[in-house]
Amino acid sequence: MWHMARPRKPLLSRARIVACALALVDDEGLQAVTTRRLAAELGVRGPSLYNHFRTKDDILDAVADAVCADVDLSMFEPYTEGAEAAEGAERAGSTDGPGAADWQDALARWARSYRAALAAHPHIVPYLARGPGRRPSQLRMADAVFGALTAAGWSRAQATHIGATMRYFVAGSALGSFARGFVDDAELYARDYPHLDEAHLLAEYQQRVDDGAFETGLRALLAGLAQPRDD
Amino acid sequence: MWHMARPRKPLLSRARIVACALALVDDEGLQAVTTRRLAAELGVRGPSLYNHFRTKDDILDAVADAVCADVDLSMFEPYTEGAEAAEGAERAGSTDGPGAADWQDALARWARSYRAALAAHPHIVPYLARGPGRRPSQLRMADAVFGALTAAGWSRAQATHIGATMRYFVAGSALGSFARGFVDDAELYARDYPHLDEAHLLAEYQQRVDDGAFETGLRALLAGLAQPRDD
DNA sequence: ACCTGAACACCGTTCAAGT
DNA sequence: ACCTGAACACCGTTCAAGT
Numbered sequence: 001m002w003h004m005a006r007p008r009k010p011l012l013s014r015a016r017i018v019a020c021a022l023a024l025v026d027d028e029g030l031q032a033v034t035t036r037r038l039a040a041e042l043g044v045r046g047p048s049l050y051n052h053f054r055t056k057d058d059i060l061d062a063v064a065d066a067v068c069a070d071v072d073l074s075m076f077e078p079y080t081e082g083a084e085a086a087e088g089a090e091r092a093g094s095t096d097g098p099g100a101a102d103w104q105d106a107l108a109r110w111a112r113s114y115r116a117a118l119a120a121h122p123h124i125v126p127y128l129a130r131g132p133g134r135r136p137s138q139l140r141m142a143d144a145v146f147g148a149l150t151a152a153g154w155s156r157a158q159a160t161h162i163g164a165t166m167r168y169f170v171a172g173s174a175l176g177s178f179a180r181g182f183v184d185d186a187e188l189y190a191r192d193y194p195h196l197d198e199a200h201l202l203a204e205y206q207q208r209v210d211d212g213a214f215e216t217g218l219r220a221l222l223a224g225l226a227q228p229r230d231d
Numbered sequence: 232m233w234h235m236a237r238p239r240k241p242l243l244s245r246a247r248i249v250a251c252a253l254a255l256v257d258d259e260g261l262q263a264v265t266t267r268r269l270a271a272e273l274g275v276r277g278p279s280l281y282n283h284f285r286t287k288d289d290i291l292d293a294v295a296d297a298v299c300a301d302v303d304l305s306m307f308e309p310y311t312e313g314a315e316a317a318e319g320a321e322r323a324g325s326t327d328g329p330g331a332a333d334w335q336d337a338l339a340r341w342a343r344s345y346r347a348a349l350a351a352h353p354h355i356v357p358y359l360a361r362g363p364g365r366r367p368s369q370l371r372m373a374d375a376v377f378g379a380l381t382a383a384g385w386s387r388a389q390a391t392h393i394g395a396t397m398r399y400f401v402a403g404s405a406l407g408s409f410a411r412g413f414v415d416d417a418e419l420y421a422r423d424y425p426h427l428d429e430a431h432l433l434a435e436y437q438q439r440v441d442d443g444a445f446e447t448g449l450r451a452l453l454a455g456l457a458q459p460r461d462d
Numbered sequence: 463a464c465c466t467g468a469a470c471a472c473c474g475t476t477c478a479a480g481t
Numbered sequence: 482a483c484c485t486g487a488a489c490a491c492c493g494t495t496c497a498a499g500t
Contacts, residue, residue, distance in 0.1 A: 046494090047466075147425075168400055168444065195378045217396030220452050223455035236485060241483065286475085
């Protein structure tokens with residue numbers, strides 16, 4: 001009789017579930033997200049979630065999508081319309097000319113924003129790896145990058161390859177960084193791996209390395225892409 | 232009484248468990264590996280595994296390590312001894328000179344072997360993301376790369392950054408490729424993402440893209456690294 | 463439509479009991 | 482030392498029952 005069964009106003013919504021799940025992931029990690037725990041956090045019972053999502057994985061997919069939705073894509077906006085028809089665009093391979101550096105700059109800004117979005121929620125990154133790239137925000141990213149690159153003069157095949165390459169690098173960098181590297185066990189390793197002294201094992205050092213490696217790789221990637229090739 | 236409790240010869244060994252778990256991962260995916268299922272596959276009961284591994288994650292760590300152990304490191308062998316003292320090594324940034332291209336070639340061969348090792352066991356790749364880089368084979372890789380790069384004349388900081396960059400790219404590429412990309416639902420997407428037509432949604436197409444993107448990125452990365460910089 | 467308790471078929475892991 | 486059955490505290494998910 002006081003079985004509160006259906007409230008006059010829904011207690012849950014997809015948005016509220018996703019926000020709560022993201023907070024839980026950020027605070028306690030992926031494995032803290034169980035249907036019962038998440039429901040409790042929302043003041044509700046486990047099965048209630050299934051009125052709003054088909055499975056738990058669908059919830060985490062939505063969380064991952066929300067994180068990717070934070071990636072800035074505004075640097076591609078100049079390209080988003082009439083991209084296909086930009087006949088005047090000179091060969092993208094050349095390093096001079098007014099528009100030549102634009103795509104490099106846009107890619108760099110996108111890559112940094114992408115990485116920052118993942119760094120803001122490190123615990124979801126391993127899950128991002130599992131789920132495929134068919135989530136809306138990821139498709140939106142792929143579409144924006146592809147559009148900008150073709151508008152800059154790259155062929156469709158080249159644009160696809162470059163976009164994928166950038167995605168590989170950013171995702172790998174996020175994983176390599178946030179899925180934690182070395183531990184501070186110190187010289188236990190030093191004996192077996194002569195080049196890796198204890199300096200490599202400090203977490204704060206690791207953080208600087210990750211930042212440095214990302215910038216090094218990003219610069220190299222963009223410089224290498226701008227260089228003429230023979231394929 | 233016919234409680235076969237302890238056999239005269241152990242039924243299990245770490246090696247047998249790891250091999251069986253890897254086969255199970257390859258055949259049916261990560262989620263098929265439960266302690267009960269794996270034990271059954273080994274002709275044994277679930278709890279028996281705990282005589283050989285502390286947790287299930289330790290088993291999967293060992294599987295991941297076994298996969299990484301397949302990566303070829305022989306291209307770094309010329310550098311593994313006396314690496315630190317290679318005084319004669321000219322500045323690695325220059326593109327000419329006999330030893331200059333060597334490290335690029337070694338990195339390329341390593342990256343391809345690394346990717347191939349992961350491609351051979353795609354279902355474990357998402358797990359590799361979770362576990363940190365403190366596994367023996369990964370440390371061995373890091374050590375070999377670092378040694379070769381410093382021997383080629385790179386500073387310790389640069390060698391660290393380059394090694395991490397390469398790892399980011401290969402790992403990201405493996406994830407991006409094997410954690411499945413687009414699906415073949417076709418023009419459902421075509422409406423929302425104008426640049427991604429149905430050609431992008433075919434799995435075989437995706438496979439060619441992954442291969443092409445990997446080679447494009449690898450070449451760009453190495454070319455960009457060889458280019459002089461100002462830091 | 464949306465939340466509930468009860469139930470199902472699982473998990474990973476512990477442990478005393480066997481040999 | 483190494484395998485066993487039984488048990489514990491969980492899972493994700495289904496479903497009839499409530500409003």
